[in-house]
Amino acid sequence: MKFENGIIVALDSQRVEIVEELAGKIDALKVGYPLILPRGLRIVEELSESIPVIVDIKIADVPHVNSMICEMIFRSGASAVISHGFTGKDSIRACVEKASEFDASVFIVAEMSHPGSLDFLSHHSVEIARIAELCGAEGIVAPATRTESIRKFRDLFPELKIISPGVGAQGGSAYETILSGADAVIIGRTIYESEDIGGTLESVKEEIRRAREEKRRLKK
Numbered sequence: 001m002k003f004e005n006g007i008i009v010a011l012d013s014q015r016v017e018i019v020e021e022l023a024g025k026i027d028a029l030k031v032g033y034p035l036i037l038p039r040g041l042r043i044v045e046e047l048s049e050s051i052p053v054i055v056d057i058k059i060a061d062v063p064h065v066n067s068m069i070c071e072m073i074f075r076s077g078a079s080a081v082i083s084h085g086f087t088g089k090d091s092i093r094a095c096v097e098k099a100s101e102f103d104a105s106v107f108i109v110a111e112m113s114h115p116g117s118l119d120f121l122s123h124h125s126v127e128i129a130r131i132a133e134l135c136g137a138e139g140i141v142a143p144a145t146r147t148e149s150i151r152k153f154r155d156l157f158p159e160l161k162i163i164s165p166g167v168g169a170q171g172g173s174a175y176e177t178i179l180s181g182a183d184a185v186i187i188g189r190t191i192y193e194s195e196d197i198g199g200t201l202e203s204v205k206e207e208i209r210r211a212r213e214e215k216r217r218l219k220k
């Protein structure tokens, strides 16, 4: 997946009409249970016609079932899926192998953005990212609410793409997230609940532009 402007919008709302305003201005839409449960994968088919779609149902099953789930998702036109990684190498590989048949991508959840991630998942996040890399996943999901984790993943796994939720409503900043090494931020409520979607998008883009500029300056 290409991350040009560095913004993925999580459309966890029924306000599907906003996609018209987003198309061409963001890298991808992330669509999950809130849209797929009521509307089915047909919504992925429809949206994929105008914008790359990442299906986020955090797949977490045994390999043969992961493979079936991915087949259905990629047949609907999705460009990528998000899968859990705690299920282990064979389950991740099943997703990656299916993705390769469709020229699509897999992102593995390494660490989550909410406080509950610290109970269990965060203690294993580096091992999860390591097996994600080993199995050929394109990237990982890492928390914008803990930019120190993003820095750690960026240092340890320079080849993995990092996409980061938790910007805005959960307290993370787009500027710090990109500066720490994420390739794209994932933003939901801050965009889809905004009264001025265009204006909000522009201000996030401006933060990302400043962070990329600062990164270039630091590299010199």
Ligand code: BMP
Residues within 6 Å of the ligand: 010, 011, 012, 030, 032, 056, 111, 112, 113, 114, 141, 143, 165, 166, 167, 168, 169, 170, 186, 187, 188, 189, 190
């Ligand atoms: P919001 O910007 O409204 O907080 O939404 C964040 C989005 O990112 C939601 O779709 C959520 O499912 C997802 N997400 C997250 O918040 N934290 C994670 O660790 C992983 C996620 O996929």
